[in-house]
Amino acid sequence: MIISAPNQTRQNEHRVALTPDAVSSLIADGHTVHIELSAGTAAGYLDEAYVDAGATMVDNPWTADVVAVVNPPTSEARASLRNGAIVVGLLRPLDEPGGIAQLAKTGVTGLAFETLPRITRAQSMDALSSQATAVGYQAVLEAADRLPRFLPMLTTAAGTIRPAKALVLGAGVAGLQAIATARRLGAVVSAFDVRSAAAEQVESLGAKFIEAVTAPQDASTSGGYAKELAADEQAIIVANLAPHITDSDMVISTAQIPGRQAPILITAETVRAMRPGSVIVDTAAATGGNCALTKPGETVVTHGVTIVGDLDLVSRVAGDASQMYARNVTTLLKLALESDPIDLGDEVLAGCAVTHQGKITNERVRAMLEEA
Numbered sequence: 001m002i003i004s005a006p007n008q009t010r011q012n013e014h015r016v017a018l019t020p021d022a023v024s025s026l027i028a029d030g031h032t033v034h035i036e037l038s039a040g041t042a043a044g045y046l047d048e049a050y051v052d053a054g055a056t057m058v059d060n061p062w063t064a065d066v067v068a069v070v071n072p073p074t075s076e077a078r079a080s081l082r083n084g085a086i087v088v089g090l091l092r093p094l095d096e097p098g099g100i101a102q103l104a105k106t107g108v109t110g111l112a113f114e115t116l117p118r119i120t121r122a123q124s125m126d127a128l129s130s131q132a133t134a135v136g137y138q139a140v141l142e143a144a145d146r147l148p149r150f151l152p153m154l155t156t157a158a159g160t161i162r163p164a165k166a167l168v169l170g171a172g173v174a175g176l177q178a179i180a181t182a183r184r185l186g187a188v189v190s191a192f193d194v195r196s197a198a199a200e201q202v203e204s205l206g207a208k209f210i211e212a213v214t215a216p217q218d219a220s221t222s223g224g225y226a227k228e229l230a231a232d233e234q235a236i237i238v239a240n241l242a243p244h245i246t247d248s249d250m251v252i253s254t255a256q257i258p259g260r261q262a263p264i265l266i267t268a269e270t271v272r273a274m275r276p277g278s279v280i281v282d283t284a285a286a287t288g289g290n291c292a293l294t295k296p297g298e299t300v301v302t303h304g305v306t307i308v309g310d311l312d313l314v315s316r317v318a319g320d321a322s323q324m325y326a327r328n329v330t331t332l333l334k335l336a337l338e339s340d341p342i343d344l345g346d347e348v349l350a351g352c353a354v355t356h357q358g359k360i361t362n363e364r365v366r367a368m369l370e371e372a
Helices: 020-028 047-053 097-105 120-125 127-146 173-184 198-204 231-246 268-273 313-336 347-352 363-371
Strands: 002-005 032-036 056-058 066-068 086-089 109-112 154-156 159-161 165-169 188-192 208-210 250-253 279-282 299-302 305-308 353-356
Touching (some): 020 047, 020 313, 032 047, 047 056, 066 313, 097 109, 097 353, 097 363, 109 347, 120 313, 127 173, 127 250, 127 279, 127 313, 173 250, 188 231, 231 268, 313 347, 347 353
Parallel strands (some): 002 066, 086 109, 188 208, 250 279
Antiparallel strands (some): 109 353, 154 159
């Protein structure tokens, strides 16, 4: 099989789907690897490193048997895809179902990490988790950079400086990494999540867990993700979170629901009550944001509070994010290429396959298109 990785064209995207280590692994399995010229440069992987690993540098990577991407192919790229090829990556099936419909028309098998089953066997392929790790880490650094004070407690000749208070909303992978990073930097950290399993995870990292005032969710009934709450439950949570938010110096919000707008957890009134100089980093900005005043792709200052709605946090640590992502890609491809044609009877492959032989194979994507 010829496996390729293109240069990503989305604005501020610096990741690459295959790193030199991944190339070596795939070549050892008997595959040929094509890398588009300069595809890894922004992530710190030069063309020379790919050549040394055995890859061939090409101008057009889209005609390969398998194309590994970070973001969905553009319309121009889709036109070059070979009928029957495999495209694997973060294809955004629940956020951009129309793009999946267009991908299906090309006749490719689309394997989307977003619909990968959350089972033990698929953990090493879980790109959502690996990239969320990078987001949670970087979000804290962005907040620390903008906060006009120290994070750790400092005892100096000029007196003692109290530690900053950090609040993390959502204790999934990104949230837990944000907690760990803020703790390592010396902040006093608390966190909130609606899922019943989150308390133990939060406390294991040395943070204080804020109890939900509604019935906690059982994540095992929703594929490991939080579920959308009823309006009255949401209102209760927002009201009860407000005093914790206003008492914090920095807030990292990570609460998201697959295929839905991010829940609003921070109202405009709460922002107005925060201390001047406080910082909110809203990692859910791409799906609307957890803060009512978030502007996706922008950083704004309102009532003295800085609200960061950056959409490219993961690309600011593109080197390690790409390395983790490439490992996810490689592991999934090793499974997918065990048989020819691809075995969609396999639970993992069936779960992440969103298109095959000109059809949309994911029921939820089909339902979203029908609703639209």
